[in-house]
Amino acid sequence: MPTEHVHSQTGRRLRTEEKVISAAADLFLEFGYRATTVRGIAHRAEVSVGRVMTAGDKEVLLIRCYDRWIAALQAGTYTLPTRTRTQAGTAPSAYIHARTGPTSAVQSHLLGIFLPFLEFFAAHEDLSRDYAAALMRVTGKPQVFDTLAADLQDKLSSSLISIGISEAYALASASALYDSHLGILFRWAASDMSLDEATEALSRSIAFHTQLRRPV
Known part of the structure; x- marks a missing residue:
């Protein structure tokens, strides 16, 4: 059903955001803000750079x-x-x-x-x-x-x-x-x-x- 599909997409998006923020948090604490890159966050979270940017720069x-x-x-x-x-x-x-x-x-x-x-x-x-x-x-x-x-x-x-x-x-x-x-x-x-x-x-x-x- 359409509603179930929307809920599924929302759940996937939230899980991806959680992975991105968790990866960013780990890297910020480990290496600092300036040494951390969006590409590094993407690699740690195992997502694309584009997926990282949907959560924020x-x-x-x-x-x-x-x-x-x-x-x-x-x-x-x-x-x-x-x-x-x-x-x-x-x-x-x-x-x-x-x-x-x-x-x-x-x-x-x-x-x-x-x-x-x-x-x-x-x-x-x-x-x-x-x-x-x-x-x-x-x-x-x-x-x-x-x-x-x-x-x-x-x-x-x-x-x-x-x-x-x-x-x-x-x-x-x-x-x-x-x-x-x-x-x-x-x-x-x-x-x-x-x-x-x-x-x-x-x-x-x-x-x-x-x-x-x-x-x-």
Whole structure:
């Protein structure tokens, strides 16, 4: 039947896209963005170059890979390299305490939500810089600015509400923290900022938004 044929074609297309994105992700992490070619992605995915291009050019594929990695980081299913975790060398609470005084469990929890993203950036610094540049050039709306952003901000606002901040202010602060996080990553991409410096900058923003007490 025509409907079954359409479903079959859609299924094949999605499976091909999955192979292409998986192959691109492996090559980007292994060799970096600039050394990875569309032809190499096609070879790894065992498809034609044309099939790769139907999923997107190299910049689009990089953004789609980051959408996948960010989703896994938010879900807690992405395992960061051990060397990156030890590179930070400081617990979330210690970062906030060093800059703002005694930390709360909520402050530490909020920083813990962001740390995997900062650590991923540190583990793949050159690739993340290429990703930041791609975001500036590619049209469309990556998931990082859409569904993934909404999910992360929900987690942040829930934590803020739990310490007595009103829902309206918690939503506003969650949005501001999310924007601070992105701003720090873009600033890191354009400078020689270190993982420690990026984490401390985010810690100061978290401390500001959690120390304010607003009426319900």
